[in-house]
Amino acid sequence: MKIAFHAPLKSPDHPVPSGDRQMARMLIEALCLAGHEIVIASDLRTFSRDASEAAFAALCSEAEREIVRLRELWRREGPPEAWFCYHPYYKAPDLLGPRLSAEFSIPYITAESSYSYRRNTGAWRLAQDEVAAGARQAAVNICFTHRDREGLQEATPSARYAMLAPFIDVSPFRELRRTKVDECRLFAVAMMRSGDKMDSYRMLARALTLVVDLPWRLTVVGDGPARAEVHEIFTGLPAERLEWRGEVEPQAIPGILADGDLYVWPGCGEAYGLSYLEAEAAGMPVVAQRTAGVPEVVRDEETGLLTPAGDVEAFAAAIRRLLSDEALRVQFGGRARHFVFEERSLPAAAARLGEILSEFVGMGR
Structure with missing residues (x-):
């Protein structure tokens, strides 16, 4: 299956190394190992260090332009068969995937999405609302820790969840x-x-x-x-x-x-x-x-x-x-x-991802 991959905090192609970038790259490897074709949908970064309604509005405008670009691209070349978003949270919500997934009727998937009610203050609430809405829309929310699952499930109890243990390339x-x-x-x-x-x-x-x-x-x-x-x-x-x-x-x-x-x-x-x-x-x-x-x-x-x-x-x-x-x-x-x-190896993660996508999205090898 052709999957559009997006990491709103830090693209897998970002020049600065970090654990977040590393996990994004390993998820792509695991998905490929599970038999899927991965395309990095966008390098748009929605990270905000501080809460600001003006900054959030600017990000939404930037996201709107990116949605227009992807919409035109997909109409010409055909849409992917799913959107996979890695690590949406209150400082970096996914402002692209839920809209495009709904418009093109493709499954929306999150991995390591997180939500905490204590972040519902000021402008952070705007981003939190996006995270919660995405979790509710998702065909499945893949959680790496029980702590993240509990926080997300408290906010969106009707959403669908699956566990994937953190892993590395051994x-x-x-x-x-x-x-x-x-x-x-x-x-x-x-x-x-x-x-x-x-x-x-x-x-x-x-x-x-x-x-x-x-x-x-x-x-x-x-x-x-x-x-x-x-x-x-x-x-x-x-x-x-x-x-x-x-x-x-x-x-x-x-x-x-x-x-x-x-x-x-x-x-x-x-x-x-x-x-x-x-x-x-x-x-x-x-x-x-x-x-x-x-x-x-x-x-x-x-x-x-x-x-x-x-x-x-x-x-x-x-x-x-x-x-x-x-x-x-x-x-x-x-x-x-x-x-x-x-x-906790890459093959173990690939096998688990295959099971999850097969169960919740109907994506087999």
């Missing part, structure tokens, strides 16, 4: 070679920006000061506008304990993670966190908080340890436990790798 992790060293190597991969990422960096730095008596070395992969502030946060730790790798190409991540022993990232506000799955695929156990969507990708006491949200001492104690028990680290790391390869 092929780059199959043939990894580790370099053995004496000290325990800790890893964290994250952009350096304000908000939840900065909160996680602060929590990690505070926790590591509580385990400085043990031998370890932390490698941080990532960069961003808050780089100077992040570096400042870690000045209380010995400089020789820290390695700053900066931004690296996505294809380099598996090789970098291959030398890790323990992945330590609090995950404040994480939707789920693809970096956790990548660390697990590399055979690393994870220490994170039991918050937001993190439990969807890390299994407590199986592939890592999850601690109460905001509890720095508990987070540090979990790091200490795994730093002090190499056998447990190896056991958790083996389970983590098996978990991702068997349950």
Whole structure:
């Protein structure tokens, strides 16, 4: 089937890497693997950092022009057989798909749509209304976490839902070679920006000061506008304990993670966190908080340890436990790798997407 794919937050072709762009690209790969032809319908980005009725009106005008373009294109060349929207939410609603799907009588599908009543303030409500209307119209809303499904279902109980677990392409992790060293190597991969990422960096730095008596070395992969502030946060730790790798190409991540022993990232506000799955695929156990969507990708006491949200001492104690028990680290790391390869791989996601589209849209191979 020919599917028009749209990601209103960030197009798969956007030049700036992020987890959102990565997941959009992997969804396209999974859909292709499931036997469908994918066309990126539009690069229109409807992201708004701040609530503003004027900004929303401007986006709607831009969307109207894009609808006119796509309508003319489809009338000439024929419409797709479905519209697939990835990650519509209050800061980036889909202003194209619902209109065009209704006009051309094709199924509308969402993936990782999210809705929260606490965002129904000011101009955000305008975008939230678009998200809710899209969810009600959708042939199916594909949810990656139970948290997202519960929030969306509360707003649109009559809509149709299916679950798809977060996944990654495991092929780059199959043939990894580790370099053995004496000290325990800790890893964290994250952009350096304000908000939840900065909160996680602060929590990690505070926790590591509580385990400085043990031998370890932390490698941080990532960069961003808050780089100077992040570096400042870690000045209380010995400089020789820290390695700053900066931004690296996505294809380099598996090789970098291959030398890790323990992945330590609090995950404040994480939707789920693809970096956790990548660390697990590399055979690393994870220490994170039991918050937001993190439990969807890390299994407590199986592939890592999850601690109460905001509890720095508990987070540090979990790091200490795994730093002090190499056998447990190896056991958790083996389970983590098996978990991702068997349950969270691209082929597994493709099979699940095939089932969902067959059931809700009637799209077989």
